[in-house]
Amino acid sequence: MARHGxxxxxxxxxxxGKTTLIRRLREEFxxxxxxxxxxxxxxxxxxxxxxDYHFLSRERFETLRGQGYFAEWAEVHGNLYGTPLGPxxxxxxxxxxxxxxxxxxxxxxxxxxxxxxxxxxxxxxxMKELERRLRLRGQDTEETxxxxxxxxxxxxxxxxxxxFLVVNDDLDAAYARLRAAYVAGTLRPVYHPDLVAAxxxxxxx
Amino acid sequence: MARHGxxxxxxxxxxxGKTTLIRRLREEFxxxxxxxxxxxxxxxxxxxxxxDYHFLSRERFETLRGQGYFAEWAEVHGNLYGTPLGPxxxxxxxxxxxxxxxxxxxxxxxxxxxxxxxxxxxxxxxMKELERRLRLRGQDTEETxxxxxxxxxxxxxxxxxxxFLVVNDDLDAAYARLRAAYVAGTLRPVYHPDLVAAxxxxxxx
Numbered sequence: 429m430a431r432h433g434x435x436x437x438x439x440x441x442x443x444x445g446k447t448t449l450i451r452r453l454r455e456e457f458x459x460x461x462x463x464x465x466x467x468x469x470x471x472x473x474x475x476x477x478x479x480d481y482h483f484l485s486r487e488r489f490e491t492l493r494g495q496g497y498f499a500e501w502a503e504v505h506g507n508l509y510g511t512p513l514g515p516x517x518x519x520x521x522x523x524x525x526x527x528x529x530x531x532x533x534x535x536x537x538x539x540x541x542x543x544x545x546x547x548x549x550x551x552x553x554x555m556k557e558l559e560r561r562l563r564l565r566g567q568d569t570e571e572t573x574x575x576x577x578x579x580x581x582x583x584x585x586x587x588x589x590x591x592f593l594v595v596n597d598d599l600d601a602a603y604a605r606l607r608a609a610y611v612a613g614t615l616r617p618v619y620h621p622d623l624v625a626a627x628x629x630x631x632x633x
Numbered sequence: 634m635a636r637h638g639x640x641x642x643x644x645x646x647x648x649x650g651k652t653t654l655i656r657r658l659r660e661e662f663x664x665x666x667x668x669x670x671x672x673x674x675x676x677x678x679x680x681x682x683x684x685d686y687h688f689l690s691r692e693r694f695e696t697l698r699g700q701g702y703f704a705e706w707a708e709v710h711g712n713l714y715g716t717p718l719g720p721x722x723x724x725x726x727x728x729x730x731x732x733x734x735x736x737x738x739x740x741x742x743x744x745x746x747x748x749x750x751x752x753x754x755x756x757x758x759x760m761k762e763l764e765r766r767l768r769l770r771g772q773d774t775e776e777t778x779x780x781x782x783x784x785x786x787x788x789x790x791x792x793x794x795x796x797f798l799v800v801n802d803d804l805d806a807a808y809a810r811l812r813a814a815y816v817a818g819t820l821r822p823v824y825h826p827d828l829v830a831a832x833x834x835x836x837x838x
Contacts, residue, residue, distance in 0.1 A: 554837045581835035588829045592820040605820055612817030615797040615810055624793045630786035632759045 432619045433461070433520035435542050436610055437528040439535045440550035441580035443561040445596040449550060450529050452603050453610065461524040463516050466498070469507035482512070500530070500537035513541060525614070532586040539589070546613035548606060549590035553597040555580075637824045638666070638725035640747050641815055642733040644740045645755035646785035648766040650801040654755060655734050657808050658815065666729040668721050671703070674712035687717070705735070705742035718746060730819070737791040744794070751818035753811060754795040758802040760785075 440446035454460060466482040468489050477483050484492070489508045493501055501510035511528075519526055528538060528545075538545055552558040558580060562573050587593060592609040596602035617624050626633050645651035659665060671687040673694050682688050689697070694713045698706055706715035716733075724731055733743060733750075743750055757763035763785055767778050792798060797814040801807035822829050831838050 551832075551837065558837075584832045584837065585835045587832045588822050590822070592817055593822055593825060593828065594820060605816065608813040608816035609820055611810065611813035612797055615799060615814055617793050617795070617798055620798060623798065627756075627789045627792045630790045632756065632763075632789065 430622065431523055431614070432621055433522065433524045433526060434614050434616075434619050435516075435520065435526050435528060435538065435545035436460075436613060437530060437535050437538050437545050437547045438550065438606075439530060439532050439547075439583070439586070439590070440596075441552065441558065441583045442576050443558045443565075443580070444550045444552045445561075445599065445602065446529065446550045448599065449594075449596065449603055449606050450527065453606060454527070456607070457525075457610070459525065460527045461519045463511050463519070463526055463528075466492070466510045466512060467507060469509075499541040500534045502531075502534055516542070532583045535590075536586070544618045546592075546609070546616070547590040548592045548594055548609050549587040550602070550606070551584070551587065551593060551595045552580075553595055635827065636728055636819070637826055638727065638729045638731060639819050639821075639824050640721075640725060640731050640733065640743065640750035641665075641818060642735060642740050642743050642750050642752045643755060643811075644735060644737050644752075644788070644791070644795070645801075646757065646763065646788045647781050648763045648770075648785070649755045649757045650766075650804065650807065651734065651755045653804065654799075654801065654808055654811050655732065658811060659732070661812070662730075662815070664730065665732045666724045668716050668724070668731055668733075671697070671715045671717060672712060673714075704746040705739045707736075707739055721747070737788045740795075741791065749823045751797075751814070751821070752795040753797045753799055753814050754792040755807070755811070756789070756792065756798060756800045757785075758800055 438446060438450060464478065464482060466484050466489060468484055468486045471477065471483050475481065486508065489510065492498065493510065497512055498510035499513040499516055501508060516526060528534070530538070535547060539547065552561065559573070559577060562568060562576055568576065594602055594605045594609065623633050643651060643655060669683065669687060671689050671694060673689055673691045676682065676688050680686065691713065694715065697703065698715065702717055703715035704718040704721055706713060721731060735743070740752060744752065757766065760782070764778070764782060767773060767781055773781065799807055799810045799814065828838050
C-alpha cells in the first residue's frame with residue numbers, strides 16, 4: 429500500500445544511548461532517506477558539496493532562512509546548519525521515511541514545520557546511570573560532565589510533548605521499544621492520505 | 634517502571650480478521666485485564682453473576698446509565714450492555730492494560746469517556762477480499778452478506794480518527810503491526826504520569 433513518508437525525530441540527552449539505538453534501527457531498516465543539510469562552515473578535506481552538505485555563505489543562508497527555507501536550523505560553534513524543507517517534503521511525498529537525530533531545540537522547530545512527524549525521546553533509566561555512562565566514556569573533564577548533566581536536565585523538560593518515551597535501561601529492550609514506535613508510527617492515518625480519503629467515503633483503496 | 638494501564642480499543646468490520654488477531658495478542662500478552670460488562674439479558678445456563686456479566690434489570694441499568702456509570706453502552710437484540718467506568722478506571726490505575734474488542738459506536742463512546750485510550754482499526758485489504766472472506770465462512774445468507782458489506786462501508790468511515798490503521802493483507806504481517814501498535818502505545822507519555830511529572834522538573838523517576 430502506497431503511503432506518505434514518515435519523518436521520525438529522535439532526541440535524547442547525551443549518554444542516553446541514542447547513537448547506538450539509531451545505528452541498530454538503520455541497520456534493520458536501511459531504507460531511511462538522508463536529508464542533506466546546509467551549512468556555512470567550510471568544507472573539510474574530501475567533503476563533497478551537495479552530498480555531505482550544501483555549503484553556503486552566511487549571507488545566502490540567512491536570506492534563505494528568512495524565506496522559511498529551513499525545516500529547522502541551529503548555530504553551532506559559530507556555524508549555521510539547516511535542513512532544507514523543499515527536498516525533505518519531496519522525499520516524504522515519494523514515500524521515503526526520513527530519520528532526524530536531533531536535539532530538543534531542533535525537534536521543537538520540526539514540530540512547527542513538520543507537524544505530522546513522529547517524535548521519540550530516548551531516556552536514561554535514572555540520573556545516576558546517566559552520570560555513570562558519561563564517566564565511562566572517559567573522554568570528558570569533570571567540568572564537561574557537569575555541563576552535560578545540567579543540559580540533560582534542561583532537555584528532559586521537553587520529553588513530555590514527544591509521542592513516545594523510550595527508556596534505555598537495557599539495550600535490547602530499548603531497541604524493541606524504538607522499533608515498535610517506528611513501525612506503529614507508520615500506521616498513523618496521517619501517513620495514509622489516499623487510504624483515509626477512500627475510507628471517508630466508506631471504501632478502501 | 635510503574636505506569637498507568639492502557640485501554641487498547643480494537644475495531645474492525647466483520648470479516649477483517651480482528652478475532653484471530655486479538656486471540657494472538659492475548660496469547661502473547663496474557664496480562665490484559667478483562668472488564669466485566671453489565672447486561673439486562675437473562676443469565677444463560679452456567680453463567681455466573683459478577684464473573685461473566687453483572688446481570689441488571691432494565692430499570693437499574695437505565696438509572697446507572699443516566700448517572701454516567703458506563704464508559705460505553707449499546708442495545709443489541711433488545712438487550713442493553715454496558716462497560717462500568719469505575720472498575721475500569723481502578724484496573725487502569727493499578728497499571729493493568731485493558732483490551733476492548735468493540736464496534737465503532739462503542740469506540741466513539743470510549744473516545745469521549747476514556748480519551749487517553751489507544752485506538753486501532755483493523756482493515757481488510759480491499760472490498761473484494763472482504764466479500765470473499767464473508768462468503769468463505771459459509772454461514773451467512775446472501776442477504777446477511779449484503780448487510781455486512783453495507784455495515785462495513787459505514788464502519789470504514791470512522792477509521793480515520795483511530796490512532797493506528799492495521800491492514801490485514803497477510804495475517805503474520807498484520808499481527809506484527811498490531812503488536813507494534815500495542816507496544817508503542819504503552820510508550821505514550823499519557824500512560825507515564827509519574828515519569829512525566831518528574832521530567833517536567835528536569836529529572837527522572
